[in-house]
Amino acid sequence: MVLLRNLGLSSLTPSVLELFAAQGILTAEDFVAHELHKVSAAAGQRSESSEFKEAVAELLSYLENRQGGWCNGFELSQKEVRYLPLGCESIDNLLRGGMQEGTITELVGVSSTGKTQMCMQAAAHAAYKLRCSVIYIDTCGAFSAQRIAHMLGGMLGSLVQVEEQRDGLTLAMKSIQRRAYFDIFSVLAFLQDLHTTLQACAEHSSLRLLIIDSISSVISPVLGGNHSQGHALMISVGQILKKLATTYKLAVLITNHTVAGDGGQPKPALGGSWKSVPHTRLMLSHDSSNDVYTISSLKHTSLSCTKQAAFRVGRAGLDSVVGARRISE
């Protein structure tokens, strides 16, 4: 909460501040929650209306500028939409080019259905092929630098090439920043810090991908019981992720494990209120008989929920499998 008198606006003279204070308006929060004409009526009685109106106008434009004003639809439509491919053809085709930047993509699936593999694949591909930096928040210790190195090696093919491209590979490995956090408070603190950092130097940042594997393992412990604080924490994480994604055009990739739902069918551990956070929700499953992993969309703004893609997890990363429909049947 910021006190109005600390804002340093020239039109907020002592007499205007006094007028606001008489109505119980001391902070910007009080100001937006109050009926202005009540205050303006009080100002009218004291023949300070013009001074008061000026102060209100300046305060409103100050607040509006601080958070960004109204955007025109035409200007918004001219902005380019970028996609961050994962480097696995079948998945990228399913997503029509990859994860959309500025949105949150969520992977849901039971244990060992390829969620972490997909996260690492996305990180490796973004770091090496797209030459951007990646932040990988690892909440369950599943991150493996060696696995990423293998995936990078796989992108090149032969060992000779790996030797030739050593510098590029080192650079790629360096641009993946892994952070291990095991509770929601440190994740929140880190995301807030990231927001502050990006605010200062958004245009110099090469960060395009933020991965949290897994989001549910830090959120589930604080949910439950009759307390709403857990929900508030969860939604705070959702809000800061949305803010980071939309403000800095990051692709955010998160994973959510599953629990048993009705009739033993697996359902996402974070359902209900969390479901409004991710823009895209992808369901992963694994057929152990032929080692094929399938991915289908559960929620997408413009994709039908019926499409599927398939891939195999190989030593060198995810390989796309064509003819997914046949295999899934």
Place this chain on the structure above:
Amino acid sequence: MAVPEEEMLQWLTINESAKTMLKRVLERQKPSLAPLPPLHRVNLHGGHVLEMAGQSGSGKSEIMLQAVVSCILPKEWQGLKLGGSEKPAVFIDLDCHFDMPRLVKLLHHRVREAQAYKDLSEKAAPAWSLAMGVDSVDELLSTSLKRFYLKRCFNSFEFLVALKTIRPLLKQLEMEHGSSAQLLLIDSIGAFYWLDRAVRSVPTDAGRKALSLHTVSEAVVRELGQLVRTYPSLLIMATKTIIHHEPGKEYSAQMGSSNQNIDRNQAEGNFSGTGSAVNFHRKQGNFHREYMPAAWQGFVTHRLLLQGPYRSGSNDVYFTAKWDIPPSNFVDRFVIQNEGIKLANSRSM
């Protein structure tokens, strides 16, 4: 709700003839939007507050987008009947789910569909595409999109600031486009529910209002109420995500073929159209449990309950809609396509 004195006096001193009064009232009663399924059963016009309640993924945002398309497109353009109302629309995005490319795509589809309809009725050869180049469609879309304004908010404070700064925007729109905004869309109204609810437990100095759930919703309703009084032709549409629901239910509906039959039975049991509204709610369990504060509940004039997606057959995904205010037993079934929202009641009727 307090009304400013000058506004009250102005209201009292109005002296109009029956003719002008009738004209004014009838003008207001004119439906704001061209019939847009599934909103077609109720005559929505300026001053109404529509709430669309449903779980995430039940088609709420899509209906909002279609409403935007109907609002900003012109009624007719180069002989094409687009069915729009050529009025500005203002969108407050609290959920950060607004998808601009999707809106552009829907606009394209609407134009293409109108063209196909025209070709069909005139039995004309598709020579139009030569006469009407891509450039001119782009021009139509850009003039239409200029009638659209968007604001993203990440917390209740920003939402309130947006509502306080919306008046200059509406005034500007009125000057630029010659007509006042017809739609104010809020997606979704309960986005900050948990955050604001937690604020209650934070102590504040005496006499000061923290932005608690109730303070926020009272302020929101007050600001919106004043807006509607200034702009009587403004229709407010808000979505509300249902957060207390039977866990697992919506999810199993999406799980595919194995649960398909159960889901269909559930859907038909609940939506057979014969059960009473009470029955509907009981069978739904706590499908729609109100969580918004009383101030907002009292402000809503119309409520549509949405459910879905359900699977029927192999690839068809459908949604259902049912009016809660005004109460109705009829359940509409609709499908979402690129060309728009289409009713699909034939099977159940």
